[in-house]
Amino acid sequence: MENDKNKEYSIDNEQLARFAKAMGHPARITILNFLASLDSCYFGDIHNELPIAKATVSQHLKELKDAGLIQGEIETPKVKYCINRENWEKAQAYFETFFSLKKEKTTCCS
Amino acid sequence: MENDKNKEYSIDNEQLARFAKAMGHPARITILNFLASLDSCYFGDIHNELPIAKATVSQHLKELKDAGLIQGEIETPKVKYCINRENWEKAQAYFETFFSLKKEKTTCCS
DNA sequence: ATTATTGTTCGTAGTTTTGCGAACTACAAA
């Protein structure tokens, strides 16, 4: 009884939050924009788009990779990055669903 | 010459990142989902949806407010929260634009 | 005046993020 505070977050909310978090930095948005439009995606090209050190760029790329939004492929001596289209569409669907939630009541704030 | 490293991020990328960052936590996604669907949005109701202390809930609400995604209104002795519909739609538009970016070339990773 | 209700703010602690330069890896070229 009382209040069940064993509550966890839903898988969907966790996943959406993970995508959102990955997008939660202007450098990473810039990277994603770049990769989504142009596909000529070597590390160096990405680095050139950004006002930050390569070590930092590498870290941002790793985060995007970990979130599943991009993927990298070694093409010696360069590394080619691109959008992970499958997860990209998944993310898109998550955000779409999220924003299209309809109100069930209208009894709040004005 | 050389490389112009005075580059900054675009306003749009900054704004989208700000929205995304605000959404980058499952508690905040849960709050937004709750507020977007049901509108009976007192602090206590929100707190009940979440497995965290009220102080922490209050902080998350503050972040969402700072990002412009929600708004609060005192209704003594309670506080009523709701989606900031104007910015909500703005955010929606930002994400939509972001995800609908079309490729210009297709020369990457397989 | 005291007590209860509803949230916010404060102080604190531990973790994560962001950023950099330096060191390193892997390969190719000289």
Added chain:
DNA sequence: TTTGTAGTTCGCAAAACTACGAACAATAAT
């Protein structure tokens, strides 16, 4: 073998994030 190119990883520092309990503020009820 040495040098160069392209990135990653390491080590570090500063800042931001997440979370909590305790203290506080504001009002209403006793």
